[in-house]
Amino acid sequence: MSSAAPERIFAGLGLRLLSVGLLASMQALVKLAEARGASLPETMFFRQACAVPLVLAWIAAGPGLASIRTRRIGAHLTRTIVGLMGMVCTFGAVLLLPLAEAMTLQFTVPIFATILSALVLREPTGRHRWAAVVLGFAGVLIVAQPGSGAFPLSGALVGLLAALLVAVIAILLRQIGRTEPAATTVFWFSLLSLPPLGIVYLFNLQPHDPATWAILVTVGLVGGLGQLAITASVRFAPVATVVPMDYSSLIWGIAYGWLFFGTLPAEGIWIGAPVIIASGLYIVYREHVLQRRDTDRAIGD
Template identity: 55%
Template sequence: MTSAPAERRLLAILLRLVTALALTAMFAIVKLADAHGVTLFESLFYRQALALPLVLGVVGWGPGFRSVRTQRPGAHVWRTVLGMTGMALNFLTFTLLPIAEATVILFTVPIFATILSAVVLKEPVGPHRWSAVILGFAGVLIVVQPGGSTLPPEGIAVGLVAATVVSAINITLRQIGRTESATTTVFWFTILSALPFGALMPVLGKAHDGWTFGLLFALGLMGGLAQLTSTASLRLAPVSVVLPIDYSSLVWSALIGWLVFSTVPSPHLWLGAPLIIASGLYIVYREQKLHRERTAGAVATD
């Protein structure tokens, strides 16, 4: 397999930078909206509903709506249930914790994905990745400082559960991706979540002032932008190239936390975060390396 041209990799990296910034902005908006009386349900609805025109536009102007036909509706329904659960837990994490600390805790997704792959899918996980998992959890302990942390324990608990659910989503997407394109998966996730939430809005929605509705509009815009740029980056370059860029969100979250919320990350965060990031990067590196070896072995035996 030939590697992606350098210019495509550069574009993929730039798109992933946009993804990291858009996601950080989205989570900051969720935190601001919560302070203005927006419920978790409303944040979820506006995140999906306002992203819907973007997704429809991309599908309509791109591969066309025939391309999103699926023979696996049950898989998309399950992905939507998992996806909305993970999104709700992510949003709740950012309302309970300072934005930088919430970001770092969600960096544990590759760690939990490795554990779930071994326990649920029975995939072989060698000593290299188990060592990375232990390193990552050491970083988590440094950040959260059990027994002496000023972070609310419920926020830490919700964040770790959120990371576990998101790791399950990633495994589900990997399985769905064997037969479905990324555009098809994004399309059905958006449709299947926006429509039922929209049906409940007359009952659960509330009136807000113009400033708050502006926040909700920005929330949907940032979420849709992140979803599209993330998908596009993975079409242009391998995961091993674009995933390290995701960790730039720590810089954005620390900056936004300081400028918008007047919070400064604790020294423990800067000590533990590198361990969590190193753990995640090494897990991805090992997975890519093992995938290449299996692919080369399959080709050799053909």
């Protein structure tokens, strides 16, 4: 069994770190745009509209425009609906919470993915991963401190719902990915989301100063580049190798929160975030161990 060359592994890790920085920057820009009067529908529309040319250019330079043909438009439509709901909740959590807190709640995606894999896909889930799920939710309680009033409950619920929807998207992408290249999936999500977002945007048109327009356009460009970097990262390195890089977004969240909004994480973050991260890393590790065991058995057979 051959393994990926070290230079490809490093390229995958570098692209994943780049994607984390870009997407964290996008979320900071979303919060800045809202502070300057832009609405959530506006930021969502610009996020997708400005990303489409980037995606098309990427496809044209890579697999070619012919690769966007699909016979699974229904599956792409379902992914788009869930994706838009996830984007609403992700951006909503960023607007309702400080950046570091919003990003910490995003770390619960592996926890929800484990639960959904067991309940929906009926995949075997051992006691190790269930223990990690319990540990992860204990970390959420430490961060949220329910009843203390230190953490907006509405923001916490929206953030957790965003993580749940992202986990649902991961399962949908796993199913779509059996027949569709990643570039095709990215293209159809970007394209199919524009009509509903455009209709909503028409009811939210409002004037802005040049700086705010520039921020809205940059939201789309930076977000699109971040999405492409994520997609490219798994072409060079296994998912289990690059996913731990996602937790570096907390560093970006703390830095942007302090630089742009003068906020620092609450005390619960410093304890709860490492607990959630440890839970997610262990889930990824266990999945990697089980996949390698299955591969070894298949080779043995």
